[in-house]
Amino acid sequence: MFGFVHLYNGQEAVSTGFIKLLKKEDYVVSTYRDHVHALSKGVPAREVMSELFGKATGCCRGQGGSMHMFSKEYNLLGGFAFIGEGIPVATGAAFSSKYRREVLKEPGADEVTLAFFGDGTCNNGQFYECLNMAALWKLPIVFVVENNLWAIGMSHLRATSDPQIWKKGPAFGMPGVHVDGMDVLKVREVAKEAIERARRGEGPTLVECETYRFRGHSLADPDELRDPAEKAHYAGRDPITAFKKYLFDNKLASEQELKAIDKKIDELLDDAIEFADESPLPPRSQLLENVFADPKGFGIGPDGKYRCEDPKFTQGTAHV
Ligand SMILES: Cc1ncc(C[n+]2csc(CCOP(=O)(O)OP(=O)(O)O)c2C)c(N)n1
Numbered sequence: 001m002f003g004f005v006h007l008y009n010g011q012e013a014v015s016t017g018f019i020k021l022l023k024k025e026d027y028v029v030s031t032y033r034d035h036v037h038a039l040s041k042g043v044p045a046r047e048v049m050s051e052l053f054g055k056a057t058g059c060c061r062g063q064g065g066s067m068h069m070f071s072k073e074y075n076l077l078g079g080f081a082f083i084g085e086g087i088p089v090a091t092g093a094a095f096s097s098k099y100r101r102e103v104l105k106e107p108g109a110d111e112v113t114l115a116f117f118g119d120g121t122c123n124n125g126q127f128y129e130c131l132n133m134a135a136l137w138k139l140p141i142v143f144v145v146e147n148n149l150w151a152i153g154m155s156h157l158r159a160t161s162d163p164q165i166w167k168k169g170p171a172f173g174m175p176g177v178h179v180d181g182m183d184v185l186k187v188r189e190v191a192k193e194a195i196e197r198a199r200r201g202e203g204p205t206l207v208e209c210e211t212y213r214f215r216g217h218s219l220a221d222p223d224e225l226r227d228p229a230e231k232a233h234y235a236g237r238d239p240i241t242a243f244k245k246y247l248f249d250n251k252l253a254s255e256q257e258l259k260a261i262d263k264k265i266d267e268l269l270d271d272a273i274e275f276a277d278e279s280p281l282p283p284r285s286q287l288l289e290n291v292f293a294d295p296k297g298f299g300i301g302p303d304g305k306y307r308c309e310d311p312k313f314t315q316g317t318a319h320v
């Protein structure tokens with residue numbers, strides 16, 4: 001993948017450690033590094049790959065692209081390119097669960113919402129506004145900060161008054177936890193406690209996961225600003241390699257078993273790529289669907305033709 005695709009390599013333990021504990025009905029809100037969150041939540045690889053290819057078979061029918069994965073079926077509420085934008089959406093989802101449970105008396109409404117975002121985003125106002133509301137109303141939400149130490153080319157240490165993000169939780173009256181975000185079992189332990197707490201109705205938690213991105217900010221970034229020694233240090237802590245070692249050391253899996261899993265993954269990927277490659281592009285008539293409540297009257301209709309006969313819509317003036 002080339003261009004504005006923001007890879008997640010190095011951060012996998014965060015998505016896996018948290019999302020694999022969820023029920024299908026629980027909500028996940030992510031950023032532009034959303035491909036892995038989508039896969040962890042259960043969105044089929046074919047749909048994720050097709051969305052990356054901009055094809056009609058993608059989870060957003062090709063209209064979202066890499067930064068806007070969304071799935072109603074799996075309660076994945078995005079995929080947001082604007083940083084911080086997903087945090088209020090997640091807070092709203094958590095509010096709706098609480099409202100349905102406590103006001104509308106829907107017994108099954110015990111969903112938990114996870115909001116994933118980066119260290120740089122913690123300097124945005126929406127983060128603080130939402131911590132306040134979530135603590136005030138004891139919302140069933142976990143704020144998961146993926147602190148990879150960088151916001152594009154800005155070092156976290158140079159950009160924030162207090163780099164210990166977890167401390168901002170107690171300032172709003174909620175627990176704040178720091179965890180090694182490159183150790184999937186440690187992440188899972190912290191995640192379990194925070195998710196259960198939210199489900200019990202005891203309110204939100206802020207979790208800071210210390211991690212690192214192995215690639216540039218996006219694949220359009222030549223990644224020349226970070227110190228090679230820093231990159232090498234974190235490469236040595238690769239969460240996947242570390243977990244593999246844990247499995248061997250504790251005799252939980254054999255080399256052969258892991259090779260079989262690798263083979264399965266390769267097959268799954270090949271299938272997803274082939275599927276995406278062969279899928280059709282979205283038709284032109286889809287352009288304004290899901291953008292406005294009623295796309296009629298904008299002059300874009302069935303492919304290649306104007307749907308609306310009214311001259312005011314066909315003379316090049318937008319009447320919105
Ligand atoms: C509201 C807004 N302002 C600025 C940008 C440009 N921008 C894109 S990514 C980014 C840095 C985000 O860093 P961080 O939150 O640490 O996430 P990471 O990329 O490290 O996962 C910025 C400033 C944006 N996308 N949205």
Ligand SMILES: [Mg+2]
Pocket residue numbers: 118119120146147148149150151152
């Ligand atoms: Mg960052």
